[in-house]
Amino acid sequence: MPNTQEGKGLKFFWGKARPASVGLGKNSSIHPLIAHMLDVAAVAILLPGSQRLGLDNRQLGMLVALHDIGKLTPAFQAKVPECWPEQALGECPDEVVASRHDVDGVLFLDRVCREELAPLFGTDSEGEGWLLSDKRRLWRAVAGHHGQPVSVNDYQTRASDIKLSAPYAHKLVSLLFDVFRPPPIKPYHSLDHLLQLEWQLAGLTVQADWIGSRQEWFPYVRPDDVDDLSGYFWNKALPRAQSAIVHAGLAPASISPFQGIAHLFPHIRTPSPVQALLDVTSLPAGPTLVVIEDMTGSGKTEAALVAAHRLMASGRASGLFVALPTMATANAMFDRLATAYRNLFQPSSHPSLALAHGRALLDERFVSVLAPDDVLDGAEVKKDRDQAAEICCSAWLGREARRALLAQVGVGTIDQALMAVLPVRFATVRQAGLAGKVLLVDECHAYDPYMQEEMVALLRFHAAMGGSAILLSATLTKAVRQKLTDAFREGLRQEESVSLSCMAYPLVTVVGKAEVEELPCAPRPGLERSITVRQVREEAAVMAEVSLAAAKGAAVAWVRNTVDDVIASAKALKEQGIEIMVFHARFAMVDRLAIERAVLARFGKNGTATERAAVLIASQVIEQSLDLDFDVLCTDLAPMDLIIQRAGRLRRHTRKQRPVDCDEIYIFSPDPVANPDPKWISRLLPGTAAVYRDSALLWRTAKVLQRKGKIQSPDAIRELIEEAGNVSDVPDGLMAASDEAERKGRAARGEAMRNVLDYEAGYAPDSALWEREVRTSTRLEERPYVTVRLGIMKDGQVCPWAALQDVALAVPHERKRAWALSEVSVARHVLAACPVAGTQQEAVSAARAEWPRWERDAEDQFLLLLLEEAEEGWRGVGRNEAEQEVVVCYDKKYGFQILKETLT
Numbered sequence: 001m002p003n004t005q006e007g008k009g010l011k012f013f014w015g016k017a018r019p020a021s022v023g024l025g026k027n028s029s030i031h032p033l034i035a036h037m038l039d040v041a042a043v044a045i046l047l048p049g050s051q052r053l054g055l056d057n058r059q060l061g062m063l064v065a066l067h068d069i070g071k072l073t074p075a076f077q078a079k080v081p082e083c084w085p086e087q088a089l090g091e092c093p094d095e096v097v098a099s100r101h102d103v104d105g106v107l108f109l110d111r112v113c114r115e116e117l118a119p120l121f122g123t124d125s126e127g128e129g130w131l132l133s134d135k136r137r138l139w140r141a142v143a144g145h146h147g148q149p150v151s152v153n154d155y156q157t158r159a160s161d162i163k164l165s166a167p168y169a170h171k172l173v174s175l176l177f178d179v180f181r182p183p184p185i186k187p188y189h190s191l192d193h194l195l196q197l198e199w200q201l202a203g204l205t206v207q208a209d210w211i212g213s214r215q216e217w218f219p220y221v222r223p224d225d226v227d228d229l230s231g232y233f234w235n236k237a238l239p240r241a242q243s244a245i246v247h248a249g250l251a252p253a254s255i256s257p258f259q260g261i262a263h264l265f266p267h268i269r270t271p272s273p274v275q276a277l278l279d280v281t282s283l284p285a286g287p288t289l290v291v292i293e294d295m296t297g298s299g300k301t302e303a304a305l306v307a308a309h310r311l312m313a314s315g316r317a318s319g320l321f322v323a324l325p326t327m328a329t330a331n332a333m334f335d336r337l338a339t340a341y342r343n344l345f346q347p348s349s350h351p352s353l354a355l356a357h358g359r360a361l362l363d364e365r366f367v368s369v370l371a372p373d374d375v376l377d378g379a380e381v382k383k384d385r386d387q388a389a390e391i392c393c394s395a396w397l398g399r400e401a402r403r404a405l406l407a408q409v410g411v412g413t414i415d416q417a418l419m420a421v422l423p424v425r426f427a428t429v430r431q432a433g434l435a436g437k438v439l440l441v442d443e444c445h446a447y448d449p450y451m452q453e454e455m456v457a458l459l460r461f462h463a464a465m466g467g468s469a470i471l472l473s474a475t476l477t478k479a480v481r482q483k484l485t486d487a488f489r490e491g492l493r494q495e496e497s498v499s500l501s502c503m504a505y506p507l508v509t510v511v512g513k514a515e516v517e518e519l520p521c522a523p524r525p526g527l528e529r530s531i532t533v534r535q536v537r538e539e540a541a542v543m544a545e546v547s548l549a550a551a552k553g554a555a556v557a558w559v560r561n562t563v564d565d566v567i568a569s570a571k572a573l574k575e576q577g578i579e580i581m582v583f584h585a586r587f588a589m590v591d592r593l594a595i596e597r598a599v600l601a602r603f604g605k606n607g608t609a610t611e612r613a614a615v616l617i618a619s620q621v622i623e624q625s626l627d628l629d630f631d632v633l634c635t636d637l638a639p640m641d642l643i644i645q646r647a648g649r650l651r652r653h654t655r656k657q658r659p660v661d662c663d664e665i666y667i668f669s670p671d672p673v674a675n676p677d678p679k680w681i682s683r684l685l686p687g688t689a690a691v692y693r694d695s696a697l698l699w700r701t702a703k704v705l706q707r708k709g710k711i712q713s714p715d716a717i718r719e720l721i722e723e724a725g726n727v728s729d730v731p732d733g734l735m736a737a738s739d740e741a742e743r744k745g746r747a748a749r750g751e752a753m754r755n756v757l758d759y760e761a762g763y764a765p766d767s768a769l770w771e772r773e774v775r776t777s778t779r780l781e782e783r784p785y786v787t788v789r790l791g792i793m794k795d796g797q798v799c800p801w802a803a804l805q806d807v808a809l810a811v812p813h814e815r816k817r818a819w820a821l822s823e824v825s826v827a828r829h830v831l832a833a834c835p836v837a838g839t840q841q842e843a844v845s846a847a848r849a850e851w852p853r854w855e856r857d858a859e860d861q862f863l864l865l866l867l868e869e870a871e872e873g874w875r876g877v878g879r880n881e882a883e884q885e886v887v888v889c890y891d892k893k894y895g896f897q898i899l900k901e902t903l904t
Contacts, residue, residue, distance in 0.1 A: 284512025405433025
C-alpha cells in the first residue's frame with residue numbers, strides 16, 4: 001500500500017467479516033475489502049464464460065473489482081462494530097444512516113470517482129468518447145450484484161457518508177489501476193453490443209462474487225498481507241480462483257468433435273428419419289433455432305441432442321440446458337442424460353450434470369452423484385464409486401437450483417429457465433447459466449397463454465444474448481410455431497416476420513439470422529398408427545373397460561383430469577377387487593418420488609409382462625415426456641393436443657406379445673351434440689370443466705374425434721390439431737364460456753408481457769417491475785397454494801412423515817430433508833390453517849423451529865398438519881379459507897384428501 005493516510009487506512013476496511021467468538025486460530029477475523037475485490041476479479045477473469053464479453057482480461061478485472069466499492073461507507077463498515085476501521089475513519093459512531101452498499105457503489109462509480117475512472121474509457125478513431133449514459137450501464141452491471149439492479153439515488157441524502165469515504169474511494173480506484181493497468185475500453189457505437197455486454201457483465205459479476213465470497217476457497221488474510229496488492233493478486237487471488245472454479249464444478253470442459261449420431265449414441269444402429277436429418281442437414285451460421293415436430297416415440301430427444309452437439313462442436317455453445325414441463329419429467333430426463341452426456345465432451349474433460357428444480361435434492365439419483373465440497377481433483381470424484389464417477393456435479397452447483405443452471409449440462413423444469421426473464425432476484429445468474437448454451441425445450445406446446453408469452457420473451461432474450469435453442473413437440477400448432485420463430489428472429493434483430501407455410505408432419509424448422517428453412521421429414525418406420533377412438537359417455541362403462549382389460553393381464557392406464565377424480569375412481573375400482581396404482585401430484589414428496597420410480601419401472605420400456613399386468617389411475621403427470629407404455633388407455637376428454645399426447649402412451653414400444661392386441665383409446669366424454677348447452681361438459685365432468693375452461697375447445701375436440709373415429713398418425717395429426725383449434729367454430733350455448741376463456745387468455749398474456757424483463761432497457765430498475773419482497777411467478781395460478789408439511793406425534797415430539805417411511809431420515813442431520821420430503825402442495829381455499837391443540841403447541845413450535853427462518857415466519861404459506869393413525873390411513877384436522885373445520889386424510893396409496901364431512 002502507498003505510504004499515504006488513505007493508503008495506510010484502506011487495508012483496514014473489511015469486505016468480509018465473521019464474529020470474533022469463532023475459533024480463529026491464527027486467522028484474521030476480517031478479510032480486507034480490497035483483498036475480496038481482487039479475489040472476485042480473479043474469479044471473473046478465469047471463469048469460462050468471461051471471453052464472451054469481448055473485454056481484455058485487464059479491463060474485465062478492473063470492472064468487476066469495483067463491484068464492492070460501496071462497502072467503503074460508514075453505513076456498511078458499522079454493520080460489524082468490532083471490525084470498524086478505526087485507523088481510517090476514527091471512532092465508530094453510535095448510529096449511522098442505513099444504506100445499501102450496492103446503491104452506494106453506483107454513487108461512488110458514477111459521481112465520486114468519475115474523474116479517477118475516466119482513463120478506463122477510451123475514444124474511437126474519430127476522437128468520440130463514451131456517453132455518460134453508456135458508462136452507467138457498466139456501473140449498474142457491476143454494482144447491482146445483490147440480485148436486482150440499482151440506480152443512482154439522490155446524492156444529497158448520502159452526502160456526509162460519501163464525503164467521509166471519498167478519499168479512500170479515490171485511492172482504491174488508483175490502486176486498482178496500478179494492479180490491472182487496463183487499456184482503455186473503446187466506446188460501443190452498437191446498442192446491441194452494449195446491451196449484451198451489460199446483461200452478461202451483470203451475470204458474470206454475481207457469479208464471480210458468489211465464488212469469491214466463499215471463505216473455504218478464499219481464506220481470510222490479515223490487513224498487512226495486502227500491502228503488496230500486485231503480489232496478492234498474482235500469488236494468492238489468481239491461484240485460489242483457479243482452484244475455486246474447479247471446486248465449484250465450473251472448470252472448462254472441452255467439447256468433443258461431432259462424429260455423427262453413432263458416436264453420440266452407440267446403441268442407435270439405424271437412426272430414425274428425424275435423427276438422420278439432423279445428423280447431416282446444414283445449420284446456419286450464428287445463433288440458431290431448431291423446431292422439431294414429430295410423433296411421440298420417434299426419437300426427438302436424441303435428434304435434438306445431435307443438433308445440440310453440432311452447435312457445440314462448431315463453437316456456438318459451451319453446454320446444454322434441457323427444460324421439461326414438470327419435476328417428474330425432469331427427473332426422468334436426468335436419468336436418460338446420465339448415460340449420454342459425457343459423449344458431448346472430450347474424454348479428458350469432467351463436465352458437470354445438474355438437476356435444476358426446487359426439489360432436486362430430494363432425488364436420490366441426483367444426490368448420489370454430488371461431489372463433496374472438499375474435492376479438488378476433477379479427475380476422480382469418489383474413489384469408491386463405480387459408474388457414478390462418470391456422472392458428476394459439484395455440491396456448490398447442485399445444492400441450489402439457480403446455480404445448477406451454470407453446470408455444463410443442466411436438466412430442469414422450464415420454470416428455472418423462465419426465471420431468467422422475470423424480475424426475480426438473481427435472474428442474471430440464470431441468464432449467465434443459459435448464456436452460451438443450447439436451450440433445449442421439450443413439450444414446448446404445453447403452455448397456457450401466460451407461460452407462452454414468457455417463452456416468447458425467453459427465446460427473444462436468449463437469441464439477443466447469442467444463444468441457440470431447440471424446441472420439441474408432437475402437437476405444435478402452426479400459429480404457435482410462427483410466434484416462437486418470430487420471437488427468436490426478433491432477438492436476432494430481424495424484425496420482419498417470415499411466414500411459415502409448410503403443413504407437413506413430421507417437420508423440422510431451422511431458423512437463422514438470414515433464412516428460415518422448413519424441412520419435411522419421413523415418419524419413423526413402425527410408428528405409423530391408426531388408433532381407434534371409442535367415446536364413452538358413462539363412468540361405469542369406462543370402469544367396465546378397465547376391469548375387462550385388467551382381467552386379461554393388460555397394462556392399463558386411466559388419465560383423469562383432477563386429483564379428486566383420480567382418487568374416487570381408484571377407490572371404486574378397489575371396491576371391485578381390482579388392484580390399482582395411483583399417481584398424481586398430491587402425495588408427500590417421499591411417496592411421490594417412490595411412486596414415480598415404481599411407475600417408470602413397471603410401465604416403462606423394460607417392464608416385464610408380469611410387472612405390467614396392473615392398472616394405473618393417474619392425473620396429467622403421465623401425459624408428457626415420460627416413457628410409459630400401456631396396452632389399454634382410457635382418458636377423460638381434454639384439448640386435442642393433450643389427447644394426442646396421452647395416446648402416445650398407448651402401445652409405445654414393440655413387444656412380442658400383448659394381452660390386448662388392438663390400438664384403441666377410450667375417451668370419457670359427453671356426446672358432442674350439435675347444439676350443446678352451457679353445462680354440456682360440467683354436467684358429466686365438473687372437474688374437467690374447472691381445469692379446461694374453454695368448453696368450446698373440448699367440444700370441438702370431441703366432435704372432430706367422433707367424426708374421424710381415429711387418430712391417424714402421422715398423416716392426420718396436423719389436421720386434428722388445427723381443426724380442433726379453429727376458434728370460429730363455437731356453438732351458441734358455449735359462446736359465453738369461450739369468450740370468457742379468451743378474455744382470461746388475453747389478460748394472462750398481458751400480465752406476462754408486463755412481468756417479463758425488457759431486454760432493450762438493460763439491467764436497470766425500469767426494465768421490469770423489480771420488487772425486492774415480491775416474487776414474480778412463472779405460472780399464473782387462479783388459486784393460491786400452500787405448502788403443507790405432514791407431521792406425526794411420536795414420543796412427545798413432532799416427526800416428519802418421511803422419517804416414518806425411512807428410518808435413515810430420522811437422524812438429526814437429515815431432518816431438513818425429511819421435512820421437505822413430507823411436503824404436499826394444496827389449494828389454500830380447501831386448507832388455509834392447521835389449528836393445534838394446546839397440549840401439542842409446544843411440540844409443534846419445536847418442530848417448526850427446525851425449519852429455515854423464512855419458512856417459520858410464513859405461517860400462512862407453510863402449514864404443519866399433525867396426523868393421527870386411523871382405521872384407514874392417517875387423519876388430521878384443518879380449517880379451510882371459509883374458516884370451516886375439515887377432516888384431512890392421508891395415506892401412501894391415495895395421497896392427500898379433504899374429506900367431505902366437516903367437524904362441528
